[in-house]
Amino acid sequence: MGYNENIRKAIENSKNKLSVDTAKKLRTVYMQAAKELTAKFKKLPANDFNRAIMQAYIRNISTYIRKMNDTIADINTTQYKSAARLNKDIFSEVLQQHVDSKIPQEVLDKMYGMPENAIRGLIEGDLYKDKLSLDTRIWRIGKKYNSDIQSVLTQGIIQKKPFNEIVNDLSKYLDPKAKKGYDWSTVYPGTNKQVDFNAQRLTRTGINHAFHIGTIASANNDPYAQAIHWELSAQHEIRQVIPYGPDECDDFARQDGYNLGKGNFPINETPVPHPLCLCTQTIVYTKSLEDIGKEINAWIKGAPNEGLDAMMEADMD
Numbered sequence: 001m002g003y004n005e006n007i008r009k010a011i012e013n014s015k016n017k018l019s020v021d022t023a024k025k026l027r028t029v030y031m032q033a034a035k036e037l038t039a040k041f042k043k044l045p046a047n048d049f050n051r052a053i054m055q056a057y058i059r060n061i062s063t064y065i066r067k068m069n070d071t072i073a074d075i076n077t078t079q080y081k082s083a084a085r086l087n088k089d090i091f092s093e094v095l096q097q098h099v100d101s102k103i104p105q106e107v108l109d110k111m112y113g114m115p116e117n118a119i120r121g122l123i124e125g126d127l128y129k130d131k132l133s134l135d136t137r138i139w140r141i142g143k144k145y146n147s148d149i150q151s152v153l154t155q156g157i158i159q160k161k162p163f164n165e166i167v168n169d170l171s172k173y174l175d176p177k178a179k180k181g182y183d184w185s186t187v188y189p190g191t192n193k194q195v196d197f198n199a200q201r202l203t204r205t206g207i208n209h210a211f212h213i214g215t216i217a218s219a220n221n222d223p224y225a226q227a228i229h230w231e232l233s234a235q236h237e238i239r240q241v242i243p244y245g246p247d248e249c250d251d252f253a254r255q256d257g258y259n260l261g262k263g264n265f266p267i268n269e270t271p272v273p274h275p276l277c278l279c280t281q282t283i284v285y286t287k288s289l290e291d292i293g294k295e296i297n298a299w300i301k302g303a304p305n306e307g308l309d310a311m312m313e314a315d316m317d
Contacts, residue, residue: 008231010090012280015083015211019204022079026203027176029071030196034174037061037149041170046163054153062146069142073135076203077123083207084119084214087283088112091218098293101300110311112218122210127272134206141198148173148191155188205275212273215281219267221314223307226286227264230271233278249279260284 040061044053092108125133152173156166172178173188176196184193192198219225230252233239240247252271253263260266264284273279285292299305 007090007094008229008280008282010094011086011282012231012233014086014090015207015280016278018079018083018086019207022075022203022207023200025075025079026072026196026199029068029075030174030176030199033064033068034171034176034195037064037174038167038171042167049157049163049166051154051157054150054157057153058146058150061149065142065146069135069138072141072199072203073138076134076138076206079203080122080206080210081119083210084217086211087215087218091283095289095293095296098289099297099300101297103296103300107296107300107308107312110314111222118213118217119210122206122213127209127213137202138199141202144192144198145195148188148195151191152188201276205273205277208273208277212270212281215283216267216270219283221311222283223311224285224287224292225267225283227258227260227284228267228270229261229282229284230263230265231280231282233280235278239278248274249277253279 041057044057088108091112092103095108095111096103121127123134125131125136149170152170153166156169161169169188172180173191174195176194180193184191215228219228230249232249232253236249241250248271252265256262256264258264258266258269261284265271270281273281287295295305296308299308
């Protein structure tokens with residue numbers, strides 16, 4: 001029957017909104033860090049700033065960075081779970097419109113639910129070849145953040161910059177909105193020009209992967225699911241093809257190697273989205289939503305349905 005275009009648009013819009021909202025949350029964390037860490041630095045003795053004082057400052061802010069890491073981890077975990085539930089939330093709402101009586105929550109949970117161990121696997125790193133957990137990835141980002149701060153301060157001492165100039169450079173590094181000049185990488189080699197880039201990249205990728213996991217889990221539970229459709233993002237042409245050329249997503253959206261239709265994959269053979277991917281994966285149904293609604297209506301009223309009966313008896317663990 002193919003996929004439902006209205007559902008696809010609703011899912012894509014919801015996923016994009018979740019990514020934008022999460023990016024704002026992370027940006028706020030880094031903006032607050034910029035404010036507080038700059039204020040701490042300004043309290044240092046301007047006339048006697050040296051390596052010993054710098055090292056004491058770095059040790060002092062390490063505790064602050066660990067707390068910041070915890071905040072980022074909490075944001076990611078919450079948003080990953082929201083991404084994994086997108087299919088359940090949207091499909092449940094749409095399907096309810098095609099039945100005469102309210103579908104029991106137990107049925108919706110079975111049809112579109114997701115085992116807890118699925119999202120736990122993403123957070124603990126089981127999805128990835130390197131097996132690195134979310135906490136470890138965030139710790140690495142925090143370590144780089146700490147290292148970059150030290151690099152900026154070290155270069156300020158080496159170049160014998162006035163204290164106020166070091167303050168300005170540190171503030172410029174810490175502020176995710178600050179414009180850094182073309183020579184930034186020359187003056188401070190190895191430091192990030194966009195301080196929150198790695199954190200934003202990690203989060204957007206995690207949201208995509210959590211959504212992917214949720215989609216696959218929902219499709220495996222749903223007796224009407226036939227395949228997974230790979231839909232290119234509306235921004236794909238502008239953000240990928242025009243500046244860099246086609247990528248693997250173009251191949252995924254064009255392929256019909258499984259004779260399931262263009263862009264369709266067997267449920268458990270759907271590729272994992274690459275980092276920063278904006279594409280959407282949507283369930284392909286064997287029947288129209290109207291027909292599915294009629295069958296569920298009849299089943300709720302007592303009519304036999306082997307697929308729905310098997311779904312309710314299945315173990316989601």
